[in-house]
Amino acid sequence: MKSVALRIRPLSDAEQEEAATIVAHRVDEQMVVLMDPMEDPDDILRANRSREKTYMFDVAFDYLASQEEVYRATTKGLIEGLISGYNATVFAYGPTGCGKTYTMLGTDKEPGIYVRTLNDLFRAIEETSDDMLYSVSMSYLEIYNEMIRDLLNPSSGFLDLREDAKGVIQVAGITEVSTINAQEIMELLMKGNKQRTQEPTAANQTSSRSHAVLQVAVKQQSRCRDVLQEVRFARLFMIDLAGSERAAQTQNRGQRLKEGAHINRSLLALGNCINALSDKNGTKYVNYRDSKLTRLLKDSLGGNSRTVMIAHISPASVAFEESRNTLTYADRAKSIRTRVKKNLINVSYHIAQYTNIISDLRSEIQRLKKKIADQASRQLNSDRADIRHVQGKVLSTLKHMNHICQQKLFPNFCIFTLILLTSGGPGPLQPPESGGDGPVEGAAPGCLSPTDGDQEKPDGAGKQQHGDPDRHLQTPANHCRVSVEDLYVCLIQL
Numbered sequence: 001m002k003s004v005a006l007r008i009r010p011l012s013d014a015e016q017e018e019a020a021t022i023v024a025h026r027v028d029e030q031m032v033v034l035m036d037p038m039e040d041p042d043d044i045l046r047a048n049r050s051r052e053k054t055y056m057f058d059v060a061f062d063y064l065a066s067q068e069e070v071y072r073a074t075t076k077g078l079i080e081g082l083i084s085g086y087n088a089t090v091f092a093y094g095p096t097g098c099g100k101t102y103t104m105l106g107t108d109k110e111p112g113i114y115v116r117t118l119n120d121l122f123r124a125i126e127e128t129s130d131d132m133l134y135s136v137s138m139s140y141l142e143i144y145n146e147m148i149r150d151l152l153n154p155s156s157g158f159l160d161l162r163e164d165a166k167g168v169i170q171v172a173g174i175t176e177v178s179t180i181n182a183q184e185i186m187e188l189l190m191k192g193n194k195q196r197t198q199e200p201t202a203a204n205q206t207s208s209r210s211h212a213v214l215q216v217a218v219k220q221q222s223r224c225r226d227v228l229q230e231v232r233f234a235r236l237f238m239i240d241l242a243g244s245e246r247a248a249q250t251q252n253r254g255q256r257l258k259e260g261a262h263i264n265r266s267l268l269a270l271g272n273c274i275n276a277l278s279d280k281n282g283t284k285y286v287n288y289r290d291s292k293l294t295r296l297l298k299d300s301l302g303g304n305s306r307t308v309m310i311a312h313i314s315p316a317s318v319a320f321e322e323s324r325n326t327l328t329y330a331d332r333a334k335s336i337r338t339r340v341k342k343n344l345i346n347v348s349y350h351i352a353q354y355t356n357i358i359s360d361l362r363s364e365i366q367r368l369k370k371k372i373a374d375q376a377s378r379q380l381n382s383d384r385a386d387i388r389h390v391q392g393k394v395l396s397t398l399k400h401m402n403h404i405c406q407q408k409l410f411p412n413f414c415i416f417t418l419i420l421l422t423s424g425g426p427g428p429l430q431p432p433e434s435g436g437d438g439p440v441e442g443a444a445p446g447c448l449s450p451t452d453g454d455q456e457k458p459d460g461a462g463k464q465q466h467g468d469p470d471r472h473l474q475t476p477a478n479h480c481r482v483s484v485e486d487l488y489v490c491l492i493q494l
Protein backbone atom coordinates (compact mmCIF):
# COMPACT_ATOMS: atom_id res chain seq x y z
CA MET A 1 0.00 0.00 0.00
CA LYS A 2 1.14 3.51 -0.62
CA SER A 3 0.24 4.51 2.90
CA VAL A 4 -1.82 3.52 5.89
CA ALA A 5 -3.14 6.32 8.06
CA LEU A 6 -4.97 6.21 11.36
CA ARG A 7 -7.54 8.74 12.55
CA ILE A 8 -8.89 8.83 16.10
CA ARG A 9 -12.16 10.74 16.28
CA PRO A 10 -13.23 12.87 19.28
CA LEU A 11 -15.24 11.27 22.07
CA SER A 12 -18.89 11.20 21.07
CA ASP A 13 -21.67 12.63 23.24
CA ALA A 14 -22.82 9.13 24.09
CA GLU A 15 -19.32 8.10 25.15
CA GLN A 16 -18.98 11.20 27.28
CA GLU A 17 -22.30 10.44 28.93
CA GLU A 18 -21.06 6.97 29.68
CA ALA A 19 -18.02 8.62 31.25
CA ALA A 20 -15.79 6.52 29.01
CA THR A 21 -12.09 7.00 29.50
CA ILE A 22 -9.73 7.64 26.62
CA VAL A 23 -7.60 4.62 25.82
CA ALA A 24 -6.34 5.47 22.32
CA HIS A 25 -3.82 8.28 22.03
CA ARG A 26 -1.81 9.76 19.22
CA VAL A 27 1.77 10.00 20.48
CA ASP A 28 3.29 11.77 17.47
CA GLU A 29 2.77 12.10 13.69
CA GLN A 30 3.14 8.36 13.28
CA MET A 31 2.68 6.63 16.60
CA VAL A 32 -0.52 5.61 18.33
CA VAL A 33 -0.83 3.95 21.67
CA LEU A 34 -3.75 1.83 22.90
CA MET A 35 -4.14 1.04 26.57
CA ASP A 36 -6.02 -1.97 27.80
CA PRO A 37 -8.69 -0.62 30.19
CA MET A 38 -9.52 -3.96 31.71
CA GLU A 39 -6.11 -5.18 32.67
CA ASP A 40 -5.31 -5.13 36.33
CA PRO A 41 -2.09 -3.13 36.70
CA ASP A 42 -0.81 -5.67 39.24
CA ASP A 43 -1.35 -8.56 36.77
CA ILE A 44 0.51 -6.64 34.12
CA LEU A 45 3.40 -5.95 36.48
CA ARG A 46 3.56 -9.60 37.50
CA ALA A 47 3.57 -10.75 33.87
CA ASN A 48 6.23 -8.16 33.10
CA ARG A 49 4.21 -6.69 30.25
CA SER A 50 3.02 -3.28 29.34
CA ARG A 51 -0.59 -2.16 29.52
CA GLU A 52 0.03 -0.18 26.41
CA LYS A 53 0.57 -1.32 22.90
CA THR A 54 2.05 1.02 20.32
CA TYR A 55 1.33 1.03 16.60
CA MET A 56 3.20 2.86 13.88
CA PHE A 57 1.50 4.26 10.77
CA ASP A 58 2.55 6.44 7.89
CA VAL A 59 0.56 9.19 9.49
CA ALA A 60 -1.66 9.44 12.57
CA PHE A 61 -4.34 11.98 13.42
CA ASP A 62 -6.41 12.66 16.51
CA TYR A 63 -9.47 14.82 17.20
CA LEU A 64 -7.41 17.98 16.61
CA ALA A 65 -6.74 17.19 12.96
CA SER A 66 -8.72 19.19 10.44
CA GLN A 67 -10.30 17.69 7.31
CA GLU A 68 -7.78 19.61 5.20
CA GLU A 69 -4.84 18.15 7.12
CA VAL A 70 -6.14 14.63 6.70
CA TYR A 71 -6.76 15.19 3.00
CA ARG A 72 -3.32 16.71 2.40
CA ALA A 73 -1.45 13.97 4.22
CA THR A 74 -3.30 11.06 2.64
CA THR A 75 -4.90 11.82 -0.71
CA LYS A 76 -3.69 15.05 -2.28
CA GLY A 77 -0.45 13.37 -3.43
CA LEU A 78 -2.39 10.86 -5.56
CA ILE A 79 -3.82 13.45 -7.94
CA GLU A 80 -0.68 14.10 -9.98
CA GLY A 81 -0.25 10.37 -10.54
CA LEU A 82 -3.91 9.98 -11.39
CA ILE A 83 -3.79 12.43 -14.28
CA SER A 84 -0.61 10.79 -15.56
CA GLY A 85 -2.14 7.30 -15.69
CA TYR A 86 -1.68 5.76 -12.23
CA ASN A 87 -4.69 4.12 -10.58
CA ALA A 88 -5.40 5.17 -7.04
CA THR A 89 -7.67 4.11 -4.21
CA VAL A 90 -8.53 5.74 -0.91
CA PHE A 91 -10.64 3.78 1.48
CA ALA A 92 -11.94 4.46 4.93
CA TYR A 93 -11.96 1.47 7.22
CA GLY A 94 -13.06 0.93 10.82
CA PRO A 95 -15.90 0.06 13.20
CA THR A 96 -19.31 1.67 12.99
CA GLY A 97 -19.59 5.26 14.19
CA CYS A 98 -15.82 5.94 14.14
CA GLY A 99 -15.80 8.68 11.49
CA LYS A 100 -15.40 7.01 8.05
CA THR A 101 -18.22 8.96 6.40
CA TYR A 102 -17.03 12.11 8.16
CA THR A 103 -13.57 11.67 6.61
CA MET A 104 -14.77 10.75 3.13
CA LEU A 105 -17.90 12.87 2.67
CA GLY A 106 -17.65 15.34 5.56
CA THR A 107 -20.16 18.07 6.17
CA ASP A 108 -21.14 21.20 4.26
CA LYS A 109 -18.84 23.28 6.44
CA GLU A 110 -16.10 20.68 6.66
CA PRO A 111 -16.12 18.84 3.35
CA GLY A 112 -14.25 15.56 3.24
CA ILE A 113 -11.92 13.78 0.86
CA TYR A 114 -14.43 13.36 -2.02
CA VAL A 115 -15.00 17.06 -2.49
CA ARG A 116 -11.41 18.14 -1.85
CA THR A 117 -10.02 15.53 -4.23
CA LEU A 118 -12.43 16.43 -7.02
CA ASN A 119 -11.74 20.15 -6.56
CA ASP A 120 -7.99 19.60 -6.78
CA LEU A 121 -8.35 17.17 -9.65
CA PHE A 122 -10.28 19.70 -11.74
CA ARG A 123 -7.83 22.43 -10.78
CA ALA A 124 -4.91 20.26 -11.93
CA ILE A 125 -6.76 19.51 -15.16
CA GLU A 126 -7.42 23.19 -15.77
CA GLU A 127 -3.80 24.13 -15.13
CA THR A 128 -2.55 21.70 -17.79
CA SER A 129 -5.44 21.92 -20.21
CA ASP A 130 -3.51 24.15 -22.63
CA ASP A 131 -1.28 21.20 -23.46
CA MET A 132 -3.42 18.25 -22.49
CA LEU A 133 -6.84 17.02 -23.44
CA TYR A 134 -8.85 15.36 -20.67
CA SER A 135 -12.00 13.41 -20.30
CA VAL A 136 -13.36 12.60 -16.86
CA SER A 137 -16.22 10.30 -16.02
CA MET A 138 -17.70 9.41 -12.70
CA SER A 139 -19.82 6.62 -11.30
CA TYR A 140 -21.16 6.09 -7.80
CA LEU A 141 -22.43 2.80 -6.42
CA GLU A 142 -23.20 1.07 -3.19
CA ILE A 143 -22.87 -2.55 -2.15
CA TYR A 144 -25.82 -3.23 0.06
CA ASN A 145 -26.52 -6.74 1.33
CA GLU A 146 -24.08 -8.08 -1.28
CA MET A 147 -25.96 -6.37 -4.10
CA ILE A 148 -24.68 -3.52 -6.25
CA ARG A 149 -26.91 -0.48 -6.73
CA ASP A 150 -26.23 2.44 -9.02
CA LEU A 151 -26.52 5.53 -6.81
CA LEU A 152 -26.76 7.80 -9.88
CA ASN A 153 -29.62 5.74 -11.27
CA PRO A 154 -31.14 3.69 -8.42
CA SER A 155 -34.09 2.52 -10.53
CA SER A 156 -31.74 0.47 -12.75
CA GLY A 157 -31.91 -2.46 -10.32
CA PHE A 158 -29.02 -4.57 -9.16
CA LEU A 159 -25.87 -4.65 -11.24
CA ASP A 160 -23.30 -7.37 -11.86
CA LEU A 161 -19.54 -7.37 -11.68
CA ARG A 162 -17.68 -8.48 -14.82
CA GLU A 163 -14.02 -9.00 -15.49
CA ASP A 164 -12.87 -7.57 -18.83
CA ALA A 165 -10.26 -9.13 -21.15
CA LYS A 166 -7.45 -7.41 -19.26
CA GLY A 167 -8.67 -8.76 -15.93
CA VAL A 168 -10.06 -5.39 -14.81
CA ILE A 169 -13.25 -5.62 -12.78
CA GLN A 170 -16.10 -3.58 -14.27
CA VAL A 171 -19.65 -2.97 -13.12
CA ALA A 172 -21.89 -3.90 -16.03
CA GLY A 173 -24.42 -1.21 -16.92
CA ILE A 174 -23.32 1.39 -14.37
CA THR A 175 -24.12 5.03 -15.17
CA GLU A 176 -20.95 6.91 -16.09
CA VAL A 177 -21.32 10.66 -16.16
CA SER A 178 -18.75 12.49 -18.26
CA THR A 179 -17.89 15.95 -17.09
CA ILE A 180 -15.00 18.14 -16.05
CA ASN A 181 -17.30 20.52 -14.26
CA ALA A 182 -16.60 20.31 -10.52
CA GLN A 183 -19.95 21.82 -9.60
CA GLU A 184 -21.82 19.25 -11.69
CA ILE A 185 -19.94 16.38 -10.08
CA MET A 186 -20.66 17.73 -6.61
CA GLU A 187 -24.37 17.87 -7.38
CA LEU A 188 -24.29 14.30 -8.65
CA LEU A 189 -22.44 13.23 -5.54
CA MET A 190 -24.98 14.86 -3.26
CA LYS A 191 -27.83 13.36 -5.26
CA GLY A 192 -26.21 9.92 -5.10
CA ASN A 193 -25.57 10.24 -1.41
CA LYS A 194 -29.23 10.83 -0.70
CA GLN A 195 -29.87 7.45 -2.33
CA ARG A 196 -27.36 5.70 -0.08
CA THR A 197 -28.81 3.35 2.51
CA GLN A 198 -28.43 4.94 5.92
CA GLU A 199 -30.27 3.98 9.09
CA PRO A 200 -29.95 5.03 12.70
CA THR A 201 -28.49 2.40 15.00
CA ALA A 202 -27.64 2.54 18.67
CA ALA A 203 -24.01 3.05 17.69
CA ASN A 204 -24.50 5.74 15.06
CA GLN A 205 -27.53 7.92 14.27
CA THR A 206 -26.52 8.08 10.61
CA SER A 207 -25.02 4.66 10.16
CA SER A 208 -24.16 3.74 6.58
CA ARG A 209 -25.55 0.30 5.93
CA SER A 210 -23.65 -0.12 2.70
CA HIS A 211 -20.18 0.27 1.22
CA ALA A 212 -20.15 3.33 -1.05
CA VAL A 213 -17.75 3.45 -3.99
CA LEU A 214 -17.14 6.65 -5.93
CA GLN A 215 -15.17 5.97 -9.06
CA VAL A 216 -13.56 8.70 -11.15
CA ALA A 217 -11.96 7.73 -14.46
CA VAL A 218 -9.50 10.18 -16.00
CA LYS A 219 -8.19 10.00 -19.56
CA GLN A 220 -5.37 12.28 -20.63
CA GLN A 221 -3.69 12.86 -23.96
CA SER A 222 -1.51 15.53 -25.47
CA ARG A 223 -3.18 18.16 -27.62
CA CYS A 224 -0.20 17.98 -29.95
CA ARG A 225 -1.01 15.31 -32.51
CA ASP A 226 2.37 13.72 -33.06
CA VAL A 227 2.96 10.10 -33.91
CA LEU A 228 4.27 9.19 -30.47
CA GLN A 229 1.14 10.26 -28.70
CA GLU A 230 0.21 8.44 -25.51
CA VAL A 231 -3.25 8.15 -24.03
CA ARG A 232 -3.12 7.70 -20.27
CA PHE A 233 -6.01 6.29 -18.39
CA ALA A 234 -6.46 5.89 -14.64
CA ARG A 235 -9.21 5.15 -12.15
CA LEU A 236 -9.58 6.61 -8.72
CA PHE A 237 -11.70 4.72 -6.21
CA MET A 238 -12.86 6.55 -3.12
CA ILE A 239 -14.56 4.13 -0.78
CA ASP A 240 -16.53 4.69 2.37
CA LEU A 241 -16.91 1.24 3.85
CA ALA A 242 -19.76 0.31 6.11
CA GLY A 243 -18.55 -0.13 9.65
CA SER A 244 -17.93 -3.43 11.32
CA GLU A 245 -20.35 -3.86 14.18
CA ARG A 246 -21.23 -6.09 17.06
CA ALA A 247 -24.90 -6.91 17.37
CA ALA A 248 -24.80 -6.27 21.11
CA GLN A 249 -23.34 -2.82 20.61
CA THR A 250 -25.75 -1.77 17.86
CA GLN A 251 -28.73 -3.56 19.45
CA ASN A 252 -29.89 -4.35 15.94
CA ARG A 253 -32.86 -6.55 15.19
CA GLY A 254 -34.55 -7.75 12.00
CA GLN A 255 -33.41 -5.98 8.86
CA ARG A 256 -30.61 -4.09 10.66
CA LEU A 257 -29.26 -7.36 12.00
CA LYS A 258 -29.32 -8.91 8.53
CA GLU A 259 -27.52 -5.86 7.11
CA GLY A 260 -24.95 -6.14 9.88
CA ALA A 261 -24.33 -9.78 9.02
CA HIS A 262 -23.69 -8.87 5.34
CA ILE A 263 -21.48 -5.95 6.31
CA ASN A 264 -19.46 -8.12 8.65
CA ARG A 265 -19.21 -10.87 6.05
CA SER A 266 -17.74 -8.59 3.40
CA LEU A 267 -15.45 -6.93 5.95
CA LEU A 268 -14.33 -10.37 7.08
CA ALA A 269 -13.54 -11.19 3.44
CA LEU A 270 -11.61 -7.92 3.24
CA GLY A 271 -9.75 -8.79 6.45
CA ASN A 272 -8.89 -12.22 5.03
CA CYS A 273 -7.54 -10.65 1.85
CA ILE A 274 -5.46 -8.22 3.91
CA ASN A 275 -4.15 -11.18 5.94
CA ALA A 276 -3.22 -13.20 2.85
CA LEU A 277 -1.71 -10.24 1.01
CA SER A 278 0.39 -9.21 4.00
CA ASP A 279 1.72 -12.73 4.48
CA LYS A 280 5.50 -12.38 4.59
CA ASN A 281 6.11 -15.61 2.63
CA GLY A 282 3.58 -14.52 0.02
CA THR A 283 2.26 -18.08 -0.21
CA LYS A 284 -1.28 -17.58 1.08
CA TYR A 285 -4.14 -17.76 -1.41
CA VAL A 286 -5.96 -14.43 -1.71
CA ASN A 287 -9.64 -15.14 -2.01
CA TYR A 288 -11.14 -12.04 -3.60
CA ARG A 289 -14.22 -13.95 -4.69
CA ASP A 290 -15.70 -14.22 -1.22
CA SER A 291 -17.56 -10.91 -1.50
CA LYS A 292 -18.45 -8.25 -4.03
CA LEU A 293 -16.44 -5.75 -2.03
CA THR A 294 -13.20 -7.71 -2.31
CA ARG A 295 -13.80 -8.48 -5.99
CA LEU A 296 -14.25 -4.80 -6.68
CA LEU A 297 -11.21 -3.90 -4.59
CA LYS A 298 -9.01 -6.60 -6.15
CA ASP A 299 -6.72 -4.16 -7.97
CA SER A 300 -6.78 -1.65 -5.14
CA LEU A 301 -5.61 -4.26 -2.65
CA GLY A 302 -3.07 -6.39 -4.41
CA GLY A 303 -2.85 -5.11 -7.95
CA ASN A 304 -2.19 -2.01 -9.97
CA SER A 305 -3.10 0.86 -7.67
CA ARG A 306 -1.61 3.40 -5.33
CA THR A 307 -3.75 2.65 -2.36
CA VAL A 308 -4.27 4.63 0.81
CA MET A 309 -6.10 3.13 3.75
CA ILE A 310 -7.44 5.45 6.41
CA ALA A 311 -8.32 3.43 9.48
CA HIS A 312 -10.67 4.97 12.04
CA ILE A 313 -11.08 4.28 15.72
CA SER A 314 -12.85 5.74 18.69
CA PRO A 315 -10.63 6.82 21.57
CA ALA A 316 -13.08 5.48 24.14
CA SER A 317 -12.49 2.63 26.53
CA VAL A 318 -15.87 1.14 25.54
CA ALA A 319 -14.61 0.67 21.99
CA PHE A 320 -11.35 -0.97 23.03
CA GLU A 321 -11.95 -4.35 21.32
CA GLU A 322 -12.96 -2.82 17.98
CA SER A 323 -10.07 -0.39 18.16
CA ARG A 324 -7.59 -3.18 18.81
CA ASN A 325 -8.91 -5.24 15.87
CA THR A 326 -8.81 -2.24 13.57
CA LEU A 327 -5.28 -1.33 14.62
CA THR A 328 -4.16 -4.92 14.05
CA TYR A 329 -5.64 -5.02 10.50
CA ALA A 330 -4.33 -1.59 9.62
CA ASP A 331 -0.90 -2.56 10.89
CA ARG A 332 -0.94 -5.68 8.69
CA ALA A 333 -2.09 -3.70 5.68
CA LYS A 334 1.17 -1.73 5.82
CA SER A 335 3.05 -4.72 4.46
CA ILE A 336 0.78 -5.21 1.42
CA ARG A 337 2.71 -4.47 -1.75
CA THR A 338 0.94 -3.39 -4.92
CA ARG A 339 2.48 -3.39 -8.39
CA VAL A 340 1.80 0.03 -9.80
CA LYS A 341 2.22 0.75 -13.48
CA LYS A 342 1.21 3.56 -15.75
CA ASN A 343 -1.87 2.78 -17.85
CA LEU A 344 -1.19 3.68 -21.47
CA ILE A 345 -4.38 2.52 -23.06
CA ASN A 346 -3.51 2.91 -26.71
CA VAL A 347 0.07 1.68 -26.87
CA SER A 348 -1.02 -1.46 -28.73
CA TYR A 349 -3.14 0.72 -31.02
CA HIS A 350 -0.04 2.76 -31.89
CA ILE A 351 2.05 -0.35 -32.46
CA ALA A 352 -0.65 -1.56 -34.84
CA GLN A 353 -0.56 1.83 -36.50
CA TYR A 354 3.24 1.65 -36.92
CA THR A 355 2.97 -1.87 -38.34
CA ASN A 356 0.49 -0.59 -40.91
CA ILE A 357 2.74 2.34 -41.79
CA ILE A 358 5.73 0.01 -42.23
CA SER A 359 3.81 -2.42 -44.42
CA ASP A 360 2.45 0.49 -46.52
CA LEU A 361 5.98 1.79 -46.96
CA ARG A 362 7.21 -1.69 -47.92
CA SER A 363 4.60 -2.02 -50.66
CA GLU A 364 5.42 1.49 -51.86
CA ILE A 365 9.11 0.52 -52.09
CA GLN A 366 8.17 -2.63 -54.07
CA ARG A 367 5.95 -0.59 -56.38
CA LEU A 368 8.69 1.98 -57.03
CA LYS A 369 11.33 -0.72 -57.57
CA LYS A 370 9.10 -2.36 -60.19
CA LYS A 371 8.45 0.99 -61.84
CA ILE A 372 12.18 1.72 -62.04
CA ALA A 373 12.87 -1.75 -63.47
CA ASP A 374 10.09 -1.33 -66.09
CA GLN A 375 11.34 2.10 -67.05
CA ALA A 376 14.92 0.85 -67.36
CA SER A 377 13.86 -2.04 -69.59
CA ARG A 378 11.64 0.28 -71.71
CA GLN A 379 14.54 2.73 -71.99
CA LEU A 380 16.90 -0.07 -73.04
CA ASN A 381 14.50 -1.28 -75.72
CA SER A 382 14.03 2.22 -77.08
CA ASP A 383 17.81 2.77 -77.06
CA ARG A 384 18.25 -0.44 -79.03
CA ALA A 385 15.60 0.64 -81.52
CA ASP A 386 17.26 4.07 -81.86
CA ILE A 387 20.64 2.49 -82.47
CA ARG A 388 19.24 0.13 -85.11
CA HIS A 389 17.49 3.05 -86.72
CA VAL A 390 20.70 5.07 -86.82
CA GLN A 391 22.65 2.12 -88.08
CA GLY A 392 20.15 1.77 -90.90
CA LYS A 393 20.51 5.44 -91.68
CA VAL A 394 24.28 5.13 -91.73
CA LEU A 395 24.18 2.24 -94.12
CA SER A 396 21.83 4.02 -96.49
CA THR A 397 23.98 7.14 -96.26
CA LEU A 398 27.02 5.13 -97.10
CA LYS A 399 25.23 3.55 -100.05
CA HIS A 400 24.28 7.02 -101.21
CA MET A 401 27.84 8.21 -100.76
CA ASN A 402 29.00 5.29 -102.80
CA HIS A 403 27.17 6.76 -105.77
CA ILE A 404 28.43 10.30 -105.41
CA CYS A 405 32.04 9.51 -104.55
CA GLN A 406 34.72 9.82 -107.16
CA GLN A 407 36.88 6.86 -107.94
CA LYS A 408 39.86 8.51 -106.22
CA LEU A 409 37.87 8.79 -103.00
CA PHE A 410 36.85 5.17 -102.93
CA PRO A 411 39.70 3.88 -100.71
CA ASN A 412 39.00 6.63 -98.13
CA PHE A 413 35.30 5.86 -98.25
CA CYS A 414 36.04 2.18 -97.65
CA ILE A 415 38.19 3.07 -94.63
CA PHE A 416 35.35 5.14 -93.11
CA THR A 417 32.88 2.40 -93.80
CA LEU A 418 35.13 -0.04 -92.05
CA ILE A 419 35.54 2.27 -89.04
CA LEU A 420 31.83 2.82 -88.79
CA LEU A 421 30.97 -0.84 -88.96
CA THR A 422 33.54 -1.60 -86.29
CA SER A 423 32.26 1.06 -83.92
CA GLY A 424 28.46 0.95 -84.27
CA GLY A 425 27.69 -1.85 -86.59
CA PRO A 426 25.26 -4.69 -86.00
CA GLY A 427 26.15 -6.96 -83.10
CA PRO A 428 25.35 -7.29 -79.39
CA LEU A 429 24.47 -3.89 -77.91
CA GLN A 430 25.64 -2.75 -74.48
CA PRO A 431 23.37 -0.47 -72.45
CA PRO A 432 24.95 2.73 -71.15
CA GLU A 433 26.54 2.06 -67.78
CA SER A 434 27.43 5.49 -66.59
CA GLY A 435 25.99 8.59 -68.18
CA GLY A 436 26.20 7.08 -71.62
CA ASP A 437 30.01 7.00 -71.65
CA GLY A 438 30.16 3.32 -72.57
CA PRO A 439 29.72 3.61 -76.32
CA VAL A 440 32.13 6.55 -76.45
CA GLU A 441 34.78 4.53 -74.72
CA GLY A 442 33.99 1.58 -76.97
CA ALA A 443 34.29 3.65 -80.15
CA ALA A 444 37.06 2.75 -82.50
CA PRO A 445 40.03 5.10 -82.70
CA GLY A 446 39.31 7.82 -85.20
CA CYS A 447 35.53 7.65 -84.76
CA LEU A 448 34.39 11.13 -83.77
CA SER A 449 32.55 11.59 -80.57
CA PRO A 450 30.62 14.77 -79.53
CA THR A 451 33.33 15.49 -77.00
CA ASP A 452 35.98 15.00 -79.56
CA GLY A 453 34.11 17.44 -81.75
CA ASP A 454 34.06 20.09 -79.05
CA GLN A 455 37.70 19.59 -78.31
CA GLU A 456 38.55 20.11 -81.92
CA LYS A 457 36.31 23.18 -82.20
CA PRO A 458 36.70 25.28 -79.05
CA ASP A 459 34.20 28.01 -78.06
CA GLY A 460 31.24 25.91 -79.16
CA ALA A 461 32.11 26.27 -82.84
CA GLY A 462 31.20 22.65 -83.34
CA LYS A 463 27.73 23.19 -81.96
CA GLN A 464 27.07 26.08 -84.35
CA GLN A 465 28.38 24.13 -87.26
CA HIS A 466 26.10 21.14 -86.73
CA GLY A 467 23.16 22.99 -85.17
CA ASP A 468 21.89 19.87 -83.41
CA PRO A 469 20.75 20.56 -79.77
CA ASP A 470 20.82 16.82 -78.93
CA ARG A 471 24.37 16.53 -80.02
CA HIS A 472 25.76 16.52 -76.48
CA LEU A 473 23.34 14.01 -75.06
CA GLN A 474 25.36 10.99 -73.98
CA THR A 475 23.15 8.22 -75.32
CA PRO A 476 24.38 5.52 -77.66
CA ALA A 477 21.87 6.60 -80.29
CA ASN A 478 22.89 10.23 -80.26
CA HIS A 479 26.51 9.29 -80.12
CA CYS A 480 26.15 7.22 -83.29
CA ARG A 481 24.05 9.88 -85.02
CA VAL A 482 26.68 12.50 -84.36
CA SER A 483 29.41 10.22 -85.56
CA VAL A 484 27.55 9.72 -88.82
CA GLU A 485 27.13 13.45 -89.33
CA ASP A 486 30.78 14.06 -88.63
CA LEU A 487 31.64 11.27 -91.01
CA TYR A 488 29.44 12.81 -93.66
CA VAL A 489 31.19 16.17 -93.28
CA CYS A 490 34.57 14.53 -93.46
CA LEU A 491 33.65 12.59 -96.55
CA ILE A 492 32.41 15.75 -98.28
CA GLN A 493 35.62 17.52 -97.35
CA LEU A 494 37.61 14.65 -98.80
Ligand SMILES: Nc1ncnc2c1ncn2[C@@H]1O[C@H](COP(=O)(O)OP(=O)(O)OP(=O)(O)O)[C@@H](O)[C@H]1O
Binding pocket: 008, 009, 010, 012, 063, 094, 095, 096, 097, 098, 099, 100, 101, 102, 103, 204, 206, 207, 208, 209, 241, 242, 243, 244, 312
Ligand atom coordinates in the same frame (compact mmCIF):
# COMPACT_ATOMS: atom_id res chain seq x y z
N1 LIG B 1 -13.06 13.70 13.30
C1 LIG B 1 -14.29 13.99 13.66
N2 LIG B 1 -14.58 15.22 14.11
C2 LIG B 1 -15.82 15.53 14.47
N3 LIG B 1 -16.88 14.68 14.43
C3 LIG B 1 -16.65 13.43 13.99
C4 LIG B 1 -15.35 13.02 13.57
N4 LIG B 1 -15.44 11.76 13.19
C5 LIG B 1 -16.71 11.38 13.33
N5 LIG B 1 -17.45 12.37 13.81
C6 LIG B 1 -18.87 12.32 14.11
O1 LIG B 1 -19.13 11.02 14.60
C7 LIG B 1 -20.34 10.53 14.11
C8 LIG B 1 -20.18 9.19 13.42
O2 LIG B 1 -19.33 9.38 12.31
P1 LIG B 1 -19.57 8.67 10.92
O3 LIG B 1 -20.99 8.60 10.57
O4 LIG B 1 -18.67 9.32 9.98
O5 LIG B 1 -19.08 7.20 11.28
P2 LIG B 1 -18.95 5.97 10.32
O6 LIG B 1 -17.66 5.33 10.64
O7 LIG B 1 -19.14 6.36 8.93
O8 LIG B 1 -20.13 5.07 10.80
P3 LIG B 1 -20.91 3.92 10.00
O9 LIG B 1 -19.94 2.87 9.72
O10 LIG B 1 -21.94 3.46 10.98
O11 LIG B 1 -21.50 4.54 8.81
C9 LIG B 1 -20.92 11.58 13.22
O12 LIG B 1 -21.85 12.34 13.89
C10 LIG B 1 -19.71 12.43 12.85
O13 LIG B 1 -20.06 13.76 12.58
